[in-house]
Amino acid sequence: MGSKARDTAHFARAIGYWYDAKGHKANAAEVVPVTVETRRSIPRNRRFRLHYAYATSAHAWLPQYVKEREDVLASNLYFIGGGNMAEAIITAVRKHDDRYPVDHIYVEDISEARLSYLEKTYQVTPATPRDTPDNVDIAVIAVRPQDDVTGVATSIVNRFDQRTTSVVSIVAGYTIAQLERTLGGERRITRIIPNTLTTVDYGYSGVSSNQAAADAPDSVRKGLDAWLSTFGKPLHVEERLIDVITGFYPPNLVYHFIDAYVDAGVLAGLPRDISKAIALDTVIGGTELLKQRDVLPQVLLNINNSPGGVGITEAYTLNKTGFAAAIQSAVLAAVERTTKLGKEAQ
Known part of the structure; x- marks a missing residue:
C-alpha cells in the first residue's frame, strides 16, 4: 500500500467520516480525499476545519480531510511578508492545527515566485496590499526592519478593523511605541521575535x-x-528584554560551534561523516544531561576535568584562545545590532 493510501486509511479511521468534493458527508465506501483542486469547493465556514498533513512525495502541506468542528472556532491569519521567518511560523501552524485551528492563511509578498511557492507548499492564499479579507483575527507584520514598516502599519490601519484584528510584529528592533505611532494605542499590538527552531518545536x-x-x-x-x-x-517579558533575547537565542551560534567541532575532528584525522555524527550526538547528549541534572555546566566540567587529564587540557586551551570571550562578544554584538536595526527602521 502506497503512502497516500496509508494516509487515507489512517485519516478515515481517525475521524470516522469524510466529506466529498461538495462538502457532503461520505461513508467509508465513498471516501473522496481532499485535493488542492477540490478544497476550494468545500464549505468554508466556521463549522468546518480543514486539516493538513505533510506529503513527503509532494514536499508540501496538503489538505487531508474536513472535519466538523464542535469545540473551537478557527482563525484567519494575514501575513504581510512571506520570508523565512513567516514560513517557519506557517509550517508550525500547519503542524499544530489541533492546537490552533486555522481556516485561512493569507500572505502578501513582493515576490510572485515566493507567493507561488508558499501557496503550493502550505496551501496559503496569495494576497495583495489591496485585499481586505473578512474576519482576520491576526495580522502579522513579517517584513525586514529596513523595509517600509510604517507603510505596512498604515496599510493595516486602512484595511483591518482594530476591534477584530490583533497585530503581531516580528520585526527585529522595531518597538511597540514605534508601531503605536501609526497603528494607534487602541490597537492590540504584540511583539515577538521567533527563530527557525520553531519548525522543530524548540526555541524560546x-x-x-x-x-x-x-x-x-x-x-x-x-x-x-x-x-x-x-x-x-x-x-x-518586559519589552526591553526582547532585543536581548533576539540577539542571544539564534541557533547560528550553535551551528558555528558544531561546524568548528566537526572540522576539529577532521583535523585530528576523523572522516567528516564520523566527526559530524559524534559531534551532533555529543551536543545533544551533553544538553540532555545538563537538563536532567538541572545544574550549571561548571558542575559537570569540574567532574570531567580530572588533574592533568584530557578535559582540563581542553579547558586550558579554550581559555588561552579566548573561547568564552568570543562567544560573549558575538552575543553582545548581535544584541546591539538588533537594537540598531529598530532605530534605523523606516
Missing part, C-alpha cells in the same frame, strides 16, 4: 504586548497565546 521567543492587548477579552488573549505556542516557547 520573547513576547511583549501593549496595554490594549493586555486589556483584551479573555478569549482574545487565550487565542493569541494558543497561536504563539504553535511556534516555539513564548516568554512574556
Whole structure:
C-alpha cells in the first residue's frame, strides 16, 4: 500500500467520516480525499476545519480531510511578508492545527515566485496590499526592519478593523511605541521575535504586548497565546528584554560551534561523516544531561576535568584562545545590532 493510501486509511479511521468534493458527508465506501483542486469547493465556514498533513512525495502541506468542528472556532491569519521567518511560523501552524485551528492563511509578498511557492507548499492564499479579507483575527507584520514598516502599519490601519484584528510584529528592533505611532494605542499590538527552531518545536521567543492587548477579552488573549505556542516557547517579558533575547537565542551560534567541532575532528584525522555524527550526538547528549541534572555546566566540567587529564587540557586551551570571550562578544554584538536595526527602521 502506497503512502497516500496509508494516509487515507489512517485519516478515515481517525475521524470516522469524510466529506466529498461538495462538502457532503461520505461513508467509508465513498471516501473522496481532499485535493488542492477540490478544497476550494468545500464549505468554508466556521463549522468546518480543514486539516493538513505533510506529503513527503509532494514536499508540501496538503489538505487531508474536513472535519466538523464542535469545540473551537478557527482563525484567519494575514501575513504581510512571506520570508523565512513567516514560513517557519506557517509550517508550525500547519503542524499544530489541533492546537490552533486555522481556516485561512493569507500572505502578501513582493515576490510572485515566493507567493507561488508558499501557496503550493502550505496551501496559503496569495494576497495583495489591496485585499481586505473578512474576519482576520491576526495580522502579522513579517517584513525586514529596513523595509517600509510604517507603510505596512498604515496599510493595516486602512484595511483591518482594530476591534477584530490583533497585530503581531516580528520585526527585529522595531518597538511597540514605534508601531503605536501609526497603528494607534487602541490597537492590540504584540511583539515577538521567533527563530527557525520553531519548525522543530524548540526555541524560546520573547513576547511583549501593549496595554490594549493586555486589556483584551479573555478569549482574545487565550487565542493569541494558543497561536504563539504553535511556534516555539513564548516568554512574556518586559519589552526591553526582547532585543536581548533576539540577539542571544539564534541557533547560528550553535551551528558555528558544531561546524568548528566537526572540522576539529577532521583535523585530528576523523572522516567528516564520523566527526559530524559524534559531534551532533555529543551536543545533544551533553544538553540532555545538563537538563536532567538541572545544574550549571561548571558542575559537570569540574567532574570531567580530572588533574592533568584530557578535559582540563581542553579547558586550558579554550581559555588561552579566548573561547568564552568570543562567544560573549558575538552575543553582545548581535544584541546591539538588533537594537540598531529598530532605530534605523523606516
